[in-house]
Amino acid sequence: MKLPKPIALLLASLGLIASTTGLAAEAGSSLRGKQVTIVHGYMASPQDHWFPWLKAKLEAEGAEVDVLSLPDSAHARADAWLGYLQANIRQPDANHYFVAHSLGCISLLRYLGGLPTQTRIGGFVLVSGFADSLSLLPQLDEFTAQPLDYRKLISIAPRRVAIASRDDGIVPYRQTAALSRSLKAPLLSVAHGGHFLGSEGHTQLPVVYDQLLSMILH
Known part of the structure; x- marks a missing residue:
């Protein structure tokens, strides 16, 4: 019934x-009338991890969903990724929501930080995000070389959620926790999620779907 x-x-x-x-x-x-953009991370593609599952779930609810294919993912460059986001995301508004994973999080935040100050989006969900250098991946330091404008990001995105795993072996939990504090975003902790990769069994990620749905419906 x-x-x-x-x-x-x-x-x-x-x-x-x-x-x-x-x-x-x-x-x-x-979710009819809502736009969701999914931003993958380092060495990933739109077909990896839980992205196809999330896209299908959201589209079944009426949302329009794009999973962006960032250039040369195995040799990611900050300027190239930012330029791709700028070229492939139409001017977002209050009906536009974002989901990002790992390196996609800092890339998304750089993109949002470059939007006009008066811009307002629906919100974003960041999974295993970071804003400081990763000791295991120093080749990605260019992505975190410049500080983020957190005040502007908070203003642009009134709804913000971060998700982290305590046993993430790539992005330390403390770094996602630090990002969530800077963004004044609630942090959802997962005890044994790893880096939320398909190779770790994460071909579905209900916590992201639930948080995004709650964000949109409330």
């Missing part, structure tokens, strides 16, 4: 419906 949306929301808040994922199934085309 399909519940009216207000009743479904009330029951969800009381714990009588399991999660926002269940609510989405009731809501049908709840």
Whole structure:
């Protein structure tokens, strides 16, 4: 039986419906008119990890979804990635949401920081993000060489969430936690998520879907 949306929301808040994922199934085309852009990370592509699954889930709810294919992912360059984002994302607005993973997070934040000050987007979800040099990957230092304008980013994106795993072997948990504090974004901790890679079994990532859905519907 399909519940009216207000009743479904009330029951969800009381714990009588399991999660926002269940609510989405009731809501049908709840994301119609929303745009979601997914930004992958280092040595990745739109076909990797949990990106195809997330795209399909969001499109089933009526959203328009792009998983960008950043250039030369195995030899990533900060200027090339920023230029690609600038060329391939139309001017975002309050109906536009972003999901980024790993190196895609700092790249997305650089892009958002370069938008006009009056810009307002719907929000973003950052998975294993970082804003400081990674000891294991010094070749990526150019991405973090310049400080971010956190005040501007907070203004542009009123809804912000960071997700980190305590056993991430590539981006230390403390670095994602530091980024979340700088962005004044809630941090969701996962005990054993690794770096949220497909090779670690993460071909689906419900926590991202749930957080994004909650962000959009509320």
